[in-house]
Amino acid sequence: AFYYHHMLGMMKREFPNLPSYSRFIELVPRSIMPLCSYLQSIMGDCTGISYIDSTKIAVCHNKRIYRHKVFEGLATRGKSSMGWFYGFKLHAIINHKGELVSVKVTAGNTDDRAPVKDMATSLFGKLFGDRGYISKALNAWLTKHSDTRLIT
Structure with missing residues (x-):
């Protein structure tokens, strides 16, 4: 359209x-x-202040999931703060200047915390995220492996 x-x-x-x-x-x-x-x-460089979030990429309306053939086997049902959807999730980390630092696309049912370890290897300083990223284990891993502190 x-x-x-x-x-x-x-x-x-x-x-x-x-x-x-x-x-x-x-x-x-x-x-x-x-x-x-x-x-x-x-892509920009890490500046010590980074922000992480994800958004849904719906490939069709929920009513058409069973007829949808284009991403069959790749797209999945997921839930965001806006409700259920069928598709993918786009995860992004930006620096304080608004430049992309890291991007990853995952299936729609992927937990927001799952791709953080792959995406945050080159980060340092503070990483700010919403409540979907709350995890003591993730915060400890980031502190140990990339000198990054996760603030939710």
């Missing part, structure tokens, strides 16, 4: 050579590697 209405409709003058929606869908897999390379090139 966004591509048809906004891009092909309202933004046609600004982007006169946009491909059709079906061609756009065909081109998306080709763009994954360049987009990942670009994302890696704009």
Whole structure:
């Protein structure tokens, strides 16, 4: 709906050579590697003050879970503070300047604390998170392995 209405409709003058929606869908897999390379090139450095959070990436409405075939076997049901969803979770750590320091995509049913150890290896200083990250064991591991203190 966004591509048809906004891009092909309202933004046609600004982007006169946009491909059709079906061609756009065909081109998306080709763009994954360049987009990942670009994302890696704009990553910021840890400054000693970092923030961590996750957000849901729903792939379909809950009513359509059993008919959804695109991410079958990859996407899972998960729960966020906004309710149940079917899809993935995007976990991100940013520094105090708002620059991305680390990013990870997991299945929707992944606990928020699970990817922190992989993501926080290059961190130091203080890492601020919401109540989904409360864990004495995680705080102890971060202090020992990356000189980071988790504050929730």
